[in-house]
Amino acid sequence: MKSDNISSADWVARSLRSVWHPCTQMQHHESVPLIPVSHGKGAWLVDMQGNEYLDAISSWWVNLFGHANPRINAALKDQLDRLEHAMLAGFTHQPVVELSERLGALTGGVLGHCFYASDGASAVEIALKMSFHFWRNSGQSQKQEFVCLSGSYHGETIGALAVTDVALFRDAYGPLLQRAHVVASPDARLAQPGESAEDVARRAAAALEALLQERSGKIAAVIVEPLVQCATGMAMHDPAYLRQVRALCDRHEVHMIADEIAVGCGRTGTFFACEQAGENGEAVWPDFVCLSKGISGGYLPLSLVMTREAIYQAFYDADVRRGFLHSHSYTGNPLACRAALATLDIFAQDDVLVTNRVKAQKLSVALAPLVSDERVQNFRQRGMIWAFDAVVNDADQAANFSRRFFTAALQRGLLLRPIGRTVYLMPPYILGDEEIVQLAERTRSTFDEVMA
Numbered sequence: 001m002k003s004d005n006i007s008s009a010d011w012v013a014r015s016l017r018s019v020w021h022p023c024t025q026m027q028h029h030e031s032v033p034l035i036p037v038s039h040g041k042g043a044w045l046v047d048m049q050g051n052e053y054l055d056a057i058s059s060w061w062v063n064l065f066g067h068a069n070p071r072i073n074a075a076l077k078d079q080l081d082r083l084e085h086a087m088l089a090g091f092t093h094q095p096v097v098e099l100s101e102r103l104g105a106l107t108g109g110v111l112g113h114c115f116y117a118s119d120g121a122s123a124v125e126i127a128l129k130m131s132f133h134f135w136r137n138s139g140q141s142q143k144q145e146f147v148c149l150s151g152s153y154h155g156e157t158i159g160a161l162a163v164t165d166v167a168l169f170r171d172a173y174g175p176l177l178q179r180a181h182v183v184a185s186p187d188a189r190l191a192q193p194g195e196s197a198e199d200v201a202r203r204a205a206a207a208l209e210a211l212l213q214e215r216s217g218k219i220a221a222v223i224v225e226p227l228v229q230c231a232t233g234m235a236m237h238d239p240a241y242l243r244q245v246r247a248l249c250d251r252h253e254v255h256m257i258a259d260e261i262a263v264g265c266g267r268t269g270t271f272f273a274c275e276q277a278g279e280n281g282e283a284v285w286p287d288f289v290c291l292s293k294g295i296s297g298g299y300l301p302l303s304l305v306m307t308r309e310a311i312y313q314a315f316y317d318a319d320v321r322r323g324f325l326h327s328h329s330y331t332g333n334p335l336a337c338r339a340a341l342a343t344l345d346i347f348a349q350d351d352v353l354v355t356n357r358v359k360a361q362k363l364s365v366a367l368a369p370l371v372s373d374e375r376v377q378n379f380r381q382r383g384m385i386w387a388f389d390a391v392v393n394d395a396d397q398a399a400n401f402s403r404r405f406f407t408a409a410l411q412r413g414l415l416l417r418p419i420g421r422t423v424y425l426m427p428p429y430i431l432g433d434e435e436i437v438q439l440a441e442r443t444r445s446t447f448d449e450v451m452a
């Protein structure tokens with residue numbers, strides 16, 4: 001499959017002419033390389049010249065068990081010969097039923113109703129609409145507002161962007177958005193001298209409480225990214241925050257939406273991040289969980305919203321208008337659901353949450369020199385996420401840090417894309433011992449080069 005340099009460069013040139021790449025200022029590709037991928041294997045992506053890149057961000061946080069995973073491939077090949085797609089209105093099929101049952105069981109049956117879509121932003125839109133419509137069906141149609149956290153990211157469609165607080169993604173579209181209330185983030189990095197992460201969480205919860213006391217009659221839901229606000233730069237918080245949000249939502253009759261699109265599927269150490277939010281490490285269940293990204297193992301677009309019996313019942317009626325009349329063409333796609341079932345099978349067969357703890361420990365040890373590096377701030381880790389902030393002195397270094405790091409990492413056969421000056425690792429769950437060492441060494445040597 002190896003191609004020569006000329007055809008590789010040719011594919012890049014053709015891509016730049018015809019493909020408008022996501023989340024990219026296209027002009028930057030005058031200096032930043034565009035990599036034409038030939039194939040993937042395990043934790044590695046291979047380009048058309050045969051160069052290999054360790055995919056340390058799981059291809060935008062989706063790929064859990066490696067590229068071209070034999071078990072997921074086999075499940076998909078089998079599914080392909082049975083049913084590639086069928087509409088989910090008026091029809092159902094085995095993969096979507098099994099997936100809903102198995103995910104519901106993982107919440108102990110608390111969130112036993114699954115509503116499907118294709119990408120993460122759609123799942124967020126669905127949770128927002130469901131919450132709004134629940135209150136309307138319950139005679140409280142004045143509850144129309146939403147609350148999100150400072151630095152939140154919930155996707156980039158218009159509704160999801162309205163609860164997103166990343167200026168770079170949001171500001172250009174400000175006039176289009178029905179903006180949500182933005183309350184303080186529990187980001188542990190905001191600790192004042194002498195404050196613990198739990199103190200920051202308490203302070204943030206108090207800000208939410210003040211808003212709810214004043215306005216809960218108009219508020220439908222609070223949306224949070226449990227444990228790690230990923231897109232803003234891997235901002236981690238104390239789990240105490242989540243149980244305080246749950247208690248406040250109960251007290252003020254407001255829904256709690258947990259956007260587990262990035263942190264779900266084992267990323268933070270438990271299958272759902274909400275499972276470690278309780279006082280003694282037990283689950284704190286929200287009213288809605290949004291899942292996507294890793295749920296299909298990184299194979300196919302799939303997202304879903306899980307919710308409670310009481311919310312489902314508020315829509316159950318003879319009147320069609322009280323139903324949740326939302327759909328996407330590929331809702332509950334059988335291939336995507338089958339990939340998700342194969343992914344859940346791997347979690348069970350390989351005892352992934354336990355083996356991940358061992359892998360995480362090894363990678364933390366390999367990265368340990370960074371913890372005390374004076375060019376590093378806020379080294380942090382939760383589950384299979386590591387992050388640290390580079391201490392950049394001049395504005396020039398800061399402005400180009402991310403792109404320079406990305407380019408320097410590629411030259412070492414490593415795929416990492418810092419967010420601003422935050423370097424983070426979100427590797428697939430299949431790294432071997434040698435890959436763990438390679439990942440840590442390449443990360444450190446890239447950092448040395450960029451900071452020099």
Ligand SMILES: *Cc1c(COP(=O)(O)O)cnc(C)c1O
Binds near residue numbers: 153
């Ligand atoms: C990625 C992400 C989304 C959006 O998902 P898309 O599939 O990119 O639309 C929403 N919320 C969080 C927390 C995410 O990380």
